[in-house]
Amino acid sequence: MKEVKVETKLTVIDSIDxxxxxxxxxxxxxxxxxxxxxxxxxxFQVGAAIKLDNEVVLEGSNQENAAYxxxxxxxxVVIFYAGANYPDNKILKLFISATPVNRESETxxxxxxxxxxxxxxxxxxxxxxxxxxFMGAKGQIYKSDSLKNLLPFMFDKASL
Numbered sequence: 001m002k003e004v005k006v007e008t009k010l011t012v013i014d015s016i017d018x019x020x021x022x023x024x025x026x027x028x029x030x031x032x033x034x035x036x037x038x039x040x041x042x043x044f045q046v047g048a049a050i051k052l053d054n055e056v057v058l059e060g061s062n063q064e065n066a067a068y069x070x071x072x073x074x075x076x077v078v079i080f081y082a083g084a085n086y087p088d089n090k091i092l093k094l095f096i097s098a099t100p101v102n103r104e105s106e107t108x109x110x111x112x113x114x115x116x117x118x119x120x121x122x123x124x125x126x127x128x129x130x131x132x133x134f135m136g137a138k139g140q141i142y143k144s145d146s147l148k149n150l151l152p153f154m155f156d157k158a159s160l
Contacts, residue, residue, distance in 0.1 A: 008149045013133075013141040023093070026051055027133060027141065029059050030095040033074065034137075037061040043101040046074040046109075050082060052089040058082055074098075075115040079122055090126040094119065096134040105136030116151040123147050124156050 013019060016027055026049050034047025039062055046062040060078030064071035072080075075096060082091060098109035111119065111134070123130050129146035144150055 006152045008152065009145070010149060011143040011145075013143060015139065016135070016141065019133075019141065023095075023133065026057065026093060026095045027097065027135070029057060030097045031137075033059040033061045033078075034097045034099070035061075037074065038063045039101065040064060041066070041068070041071075044098065045101060046096065046098040048074040048078045048097075049095045050078050050091050051093045052082060052086055053092055054086070054089050056086065056089070058086075073112060073115050075111050076118050079118055083122065090128050091122055091130050092128075093131045093133070096132070097137065098134070099137035104138055106139030108135050108140055108142040110134050110142070110150060116147060117155065119147045120151055120154045120156065124154070 016024055019027060029049035030047045032047065033049060034045045037045035037047065039045050041064050049057060049059045051057050058078050058081055060074045060081060062071065062074045063077060075094065096111060099105040119130060123146065132144045132147060133141055135141040
């Protein structure tokens with residue numbers, strides 16, 4: 001029997017004010033998108049903003065549905081929109097803010113497994129890492145230079 005050691009590397013940023021001006025503005029867009037979430041069932045709001053290589057910034061929020069699991073997470077809303085409307089552009093950065101409605105989480109909340117797999121598809125497709133920044137409603141921000149830090153064993157076309 002053999003062991004496989006998996007390491008991950010994230011950067012911890014103390015607060016939104018410690019981000020560069022551009023990154024702060026992008027996280028603020030994710031926060032504003034979070035406030036537009038339609039989350040009457042989970043009462044958990046998520047907002048996401050992405051920056052494309054053509055400087056376009058897109059936003060999305062989670063959208064729930066009584067016929068669960070017909071809703072969609074914020075990350076997939078915005079990434080699928082980018083893929084449908086900007087198919088030739090690369091996603092450079094993804095910013096996420098998530099929190100329960102009844103309290104402002106200070107814990108950085110990463111993308112769920114389904115979102116990680118969707119982000120992986122685009123990172124592989126564009127052959128360029130996507131910087132991912134995630135936070136709660138306030139407090140620390142975690143930054144990953146690539147989805148590979150959040151999903152080290154990616155399922156991709158080579159797996160088929």
